[in-house]
Amino acid sequence: MTATARSELNGALHLNPALFDDDVQQLAIRKGFGHGLVLAGDADPRVVVLSGDLTESAQAEAFKKKFPGRFVELGVAEQNMASVASGMAAMGKIPFITSYAMFSPGRNWEQVRTTICYNNRPVKIAGSHAGVSVGPDGGTHQAIEDIAITRVLPRMMVICPCDAIEARKATVAAVSTDTPVYLRLARNDTPVMTTDDTPFRIGEAQIVWQARGAKVGIIATGALLHKALLAARSLAEDGVAVEVMNLATVKPLDDAAVVGLAQRTGRIVTVEEHQIFGGMGSAVAECLVTHHPVPMRFVGVHDKFGQSGTPEELIDYYGMGRDAIIACVHAILGGAGAAGRG
């Protein structure tokens, strides 16, 4: 194995060949959810959608138009929405509740816990506007605690799609689970990295960027996967080989894949648009400290709230952009910037 070993995208995943291009297609993850919702409604008459006065923004509009009889508008009442959905699920429906992540599962967390998870009802919670990339709306509307508060709930599955196409597939796949599912969605246009042919299964992590002899494994969830790939490519150009994993399903965690990556690389950097406390990186740490402890670093928001700005400004300010990931990789390798975060 040499330091010049080839680093490349995993061909088996049929990724978007243009994903490194400057003009790569950009599409909001939440839009993929909206599309998936219609497909899910077509495929299964039990699928119903509940909205809390954010029908267009939370992408329930297309479903509402196509299936008006299976759509419920509840007004600005997210706590009610969670529990009404529980009641509908008790009668055999598969409800999707749609709002912003800050309000659902934020505002209604205890209703999600008691009336959905504790009651074991297969309600799907679609939280749009997750992450600081919400942008100008500011910190109140930027959910960066939602992975923590959902993955802590028994029975809850947590999925953070990396792009609109994966969001569409995750939405359709969520219908066939018998459990509550949290779909974490982002507001803003982000690069489309996958294609219709990219495989997706809940609970399966994917190695997106391969490198023989990699010394660091980067695990990313959500749209920041693109930043991780930009970092990996740049690192490869500098002779640093890393692997990049897309961990779309944060819970249940793909333990085998995570442990395998740690065994191959010996160091892990996690990347998420979320507080580093309790998020995906914490889930990975819980797994590795049990099965295969390795040095880790966490890219994410370090115990701060968000603010107004453009998505790019905010991603950079909170240390989640390409350069921050590169610095973290160097830090864990003990090189320049070793005194940095994590």
Place this chain on the structure above:
Amino acid sequence: MLLTEHQTIALERTANDIRESIIEMLVAAGSGHTAGPLGMADIFTVLYFHTLRQDPKNPSWDGRDRLILSNGHICPVLYATMAHAGYFPIDLLKTLRKFGSPLQGHPHREFLPALETSSGPLGEGLSQAVGMAIADKMDGKRGERRIYCLMSDGELEEGQSWEAVMLGGKNALNNLVAVVDRNNIQIDGFTEDVMPLEPLHAKWAAFNWHVLEIDGHNLEAIADAFHAAKSIYDKPTVIIAHTIPGKGVVEFQRDYHWHGKPPNAEQAAMALDELRKLGSDIDRKSAS
């Protein structure tokens, strides 16, 4: 009147038996709520022994009416009534709140599958009941199965309760009946001191519900109210049931200190004596 005199006396006897069971359960458990369960025994009796479409031997029968207990803390009356109705052996009641018991401190359908919902945290049951009623409306059901939600007056202080009331009114859920246990007490004292709820009737009416007010211990009035609700076509119905917390045991009645504690052995013996005397009176009435 819907009930014959004979039926009424039989229900009265059943309600008294259920009250005895409640006292026995609570003293064995050593913790739990006393006033609310005793106060709601008459309404539970009418529901489970007269009104509900149900099959205790086949609790998952799809055509059954749904009974949602929102204020889960009064579950001793739910458990006792279900046992007397034949859902499970009465002997099981003494396991209330014990490790591994189907009769969890607050209702948990994973432990007792015959329950419609797991509940406890206040203000959530009506939302679930509204969701059930909406689902049935979506499926074109015309009230062949009805949704009943039993709730406390105190939990109307939860904002979510009113979110659900608004949605029920908006969707004109005529397959839904809410019952408010208007016993005027909560943990910290009398509701009108802690957080005034009146004018309660006007509040529900303002949210487009059909409002009935009854004496929650008058068995005929209870049965009549559930029957009358079936003929309301453009609104959900709420029955504000005026009840006496601790009903049946004079020493426990109307005293908010009995909201959240069980009787000790001595108090339980006294209460059971009182209830057994009441039972004998009912039997004499029945024989005459």
